[in-house]
Amino acid sequence: MIYQLRHLTTYLYEKPVTFARCALRLAPWQDTAQSVMDSHLSITPKPTLLETHIGQFGERVVTATIETPHRSLKILAKSRVEVTRAGPTWPLGGRAWEAVRTEAFASTSLDLASPVHFLYPTRMTALQPAITAFVAESFQPGRPVLEAAFDVARRIKAEFAYDPKSTEVSTPAIEAFTARHGVCQDFAHIMIAGLRGLGLP
Incomplete structure (x- = not known):
């Protein structure tokens, strides 16, 4: 099954903001049963600096620094993910x-x-x-x-x-x-x- 994901975050400010730094964890997880086919961010206003690193739990973290004065900040994450894992079996079990x-x-x-x-x-x-x-x-x-x-x-x-x-x-x-x-x-x-x-x- 292939999923198309869209996640929009919007910040609105009463007065112009001259500086913002966001740590974004918006990329889907990838493992043997879930493959990320495509994942990208659109940030408005455009960041002055983008840095990517792997977080402590293996997640992709994008740090965006925005130095353009703004009254709204929009972060749009779009991804395509292929999931091949089987659904849960019923009744659910597991150890005691x-x-x-x-x-x-x-x-x-x-x-x-x-x-x-x-x-x-x-x-x-x-x-x-x-x-x-x-x-x-x-x-x-x-x-x-x-x-x-x-x-x-x-x-x-x-x-x-x-x-x-x-x-x-x-x-x-x-x-x-x-x-x-x-x-x-x-x-x-x-x-x-x-x-x-x-x-x-």
Whole structure:
């Protein structure tokens, strides 16, 4: 299957901005089951300098420096991606979630793929007893980890309202959880905080 992706970000300013620097992570991931056929950025106004490097998780990072005064900044990413991976098999399985938790905490590796980078709370995904209890309802003893995680995602979709005016980029997970509304970022933070509350990366 070949996908054509278009992602537009627009910044609007009340007064002219004379300098901007953006670190852009907009190139699709590439692996054995996903091939990036084409990927490019269009930035208006045109950057004075573009630099590309590989980030800590192997992602392509483009740093754009804009020194032209502007009141709007548009970043358009277009890509074509061929995906050859098979769809998920049903029912979802995987190892029992307790075994995954035990293995994650037993890991002694600090390489970038290590689960230790994804086990501990952050400012946006602080451990909250209410969120952990909500997620724990899907993690009955011995339940396969993928099945349980999918159930949490299903429950979030069913029980929370998508409302782009209800939260901001700085809203912590507990606020969106308590209000039962938010946007994709909030729902992801709720799930991450809950999984980490159970000791799952």
